[in-house]
Amino acid sequence: MDADAIVVGGGFVGLHTAYRLHKSGLRVVVVGGEGPRRGASWGNAGLIHQGSTTTVPEIMGFWRVVRLALRRGSYISSNPWIALRESLPGGWLWRYARSLKKEQLAVRAALLARLVRESKKLWLEIIRSEELDTELLEQGSIEAYFSEELFSLESRVVSEESAKLGYRVQILEGEKCRELEPLLREGVAGGLYYVDDAWVNPSKTLNSLISALQRLGVQIVWERVRGVREDGDGVKVEADSGGLRAGHVVLAAGAWTRNLLKSLGVEIPLIAGRGYLAVSEPVKKRLSRPLFYADEKIVIGQTADGNLRFTSYFELNNPDAPLDRSKIIQMVRKAKRAIKLEDEVRIVDEWVGSRPCIPDGLPLVGRIGGKGRVLVATGLCRLGLTLSPATAMLVEDVITGRENPLLQHFSPARFS
Numbered sequence: 582m583d584a585d586a587i588v589v590g591g592g593f594v595g596l597h598t599a600y601r602l603h604k605s606g607l608r609v610v611v612v613g614g615e616g617p618r619r620g621a622s623w624g625n626a627g628l629i630h631q632g633s634t635t636t637v638p639e640i641m642g643f644w645r646v647v648r649l650a651l652r653r654g655s656y657i658s659s660n661p662w663i664a665l666r667e668s669l670p671g672g673w674l675w676r677y678a679r680s681l682k683k684e685q686l687a688v689r690a691a692l693l694a695r696l697v698r699e700s701k702k703l704w705l706e707i708i709r710s711e712e713l714d715t716e717l718l719e720q721g722s723i724e725a726y727f728s729e730e731l732f733s734l735e736s737r738v739v740s741e742e743s744a745k746l747g748y749r750v751q752i753l754e755g756e757k758c759r760e761l762e763p764l765l766r767e768g769v770a771g772g773l774y775y776v777d778d779a780w781v782n783p784s785k786t787l788n789s790l791i792s793a794l795q796r797l798g799v800q801i802v803w804e805r806v807r808g809v810r811e812d813g814d815g816v817k818v819e820a821d822s823g824g825l826r827a828g829h830v831v832l833a834a835g836a837w838t839r840n841l842l843k844s845l846g847v848e849i850p851l852i853a854g855r856g857y858l859a860v861s862e863p864v865k866k867r868l869s870r871p872l873f874y875a876d877e878k879i880v881i882g883q884t885a886d887g888n889l890r891f892t893s894y895f896e897l898n899n900p901d902a903p904l905d906r907s908k909i910i911q912m913v914r915k916a917k918r919a920i921k922l923e924d925e926v927r928i929v930d931e932w933v934g935s936r937p938c939i940p941d942g943l944p945l946v947g948r949i950g951g952k953g954r955v956l957v958a959t960g961l962c963r964l965g966l967t968l969s970p971a972t973a974m975l976v977e978d979v980i981t982g983r984e985n986p987l988l989q990h991f992s993p994a995r996f997s
């Protein structure tokens with residue numbers, strides 16, 4: 582065997598998994614794909630978020646979201662062929678619409694809230710123990726609303742949910758919100774202050790985690806895996822430069838995991854919910870903390886060097902489709918309506934990445950395939966940065982045989 586475990590995928594889920602398996606004494610190799618910039622982990626908004634256990638359609642109503650998706654320039658959009666294919670019975674959108682039942686939502690929110698709490702602790706532990714370079718900020722985050730109607734709707738849902746699930750949110754009036762974030766323009770109707778949110782610079786954190794793993798002796802190869810097959814008492818992974826064999830293989834290839842599973846004859850409902858990032862050159866003004874411009878669904882963060890990071894959109898598309906530049910231009914233009922910036926904000930980097938999304942909104946973690954030596958760990962969608970350490974812990978539980986009652990809720994068997 583070349584290793585005890587091979588982890589396929591070099592995003593946060595794959596790397597945290599490699600870390601935990603290494604710490605539990607296994608010899609681990611990561612086959613990370615075409616470089617760190619490829620996955621969603623590279624360019625996300627950086628929030629280790631305590632809320633978000635309720636999804637947009639739950640708050641707005643499914644049909645309002647559908648209408649929004651059909652509007653030009655909206656933050657939700659879809660490749661028409663994918664929308665058609667996934668709306669058919671058994672497709673992703675079909676399953677998603679069916680998963681929005683009240684009882685299921687309450688169970689799901691409670692499970693996610695539990696994982697989110699656990700995961701933040703694990704993030705802080707690994708940042709400290711491995712001295713990761715993350716630019717960690719622990720000042721919470723603000724969601725600012727300019728529309729009275731939206732603020733009244735969402736603040737009511739979030740205040741009920743936070744009381745039930747035990748995370749802290751302060752509901753702020755407009756002026757209070759501007760006191761907390763002086764860069765906000767006039768006309769703010771109100772805000773939600775997520776007191777316990779943290780923020781990291783995602784690309785820096787990813788690079789630092791890669792270096793930490795290499796220091797610990799975990800081998801990382803940046804190659805693509807073309808297929809996986811069970812082979813005697815192990816699993817064979819076909820990578821670009823040849824085959825590797827291990828006792829366990831963990832598929833953590835984000836939005837590409839669906840294709841990899843096809844080589845094992847397994848079909849899972851997983852789609853790419855693509856999001857965009859624009860990075861500005863450093864600006865002198867400083868945001869007090871990460872800001873979510875709720876009306877346009879744009880997160881604005883700022884690096885230690887002063888670069889603003891604008892992230893937004895949920896685009897159902899092929900994970901390898903090219904970046905749509907008009908979205909970058911539109912996002913930055915809209916963000917300027919919320920915050921006071923110099924007239925010219927020069928964009929120095931643009932990126933698009935794919936959130937791996939499962940229709941019921943829960944992670945997909947567990948054994949798959951005949952002999953149970955292949956595991957899958959994906960589906961974290963909008964919460965993948967936040968939840969990656971807790972997901973890695975679940976993988977470790979499966980491989981080491983540790984009892985964890987949570988695992989039954991995340992099993993791939995729920996789609997078979």
Ligand SMILES: Cc1cc2nc3c(=O)[nH]c(=O)nc-3n(C[C@H](O)[C@H](O)[C@H](O)COP(=O)(O)OP(=O)(O)OC[C@H]3O[C@@H](n4cnc5c(N)ncnc54)[C@H](O)[C@@H]3O)c2cc1C
Pocket residue numbers: 589590591592593594595612613614615616617619620621622623624625626627628629630804805806807833834835836837838841854855856857858892893934935936937958959960961962963964965966967968
């Ligand atoms: C714009 C945007 C903003 C976001 N903001 C937040 C946020 O603020 N907070 C939060 O918690 N989450 C956020 N997310 C979600 C989060 O980024 C993702 O859920 C998370 O990064 C998923 O991690 P992953 O490791 O599963 O997948 P990825 O990061 O996509 O990693 C998948 C890896 O698999 C590799 N791979 C693919 N195919 C193969 C193959 N054949 N062989 C080998 N390797 C392969 C890829 O190269 C990549 O390294 C955001 C996402 C986006 C796009």
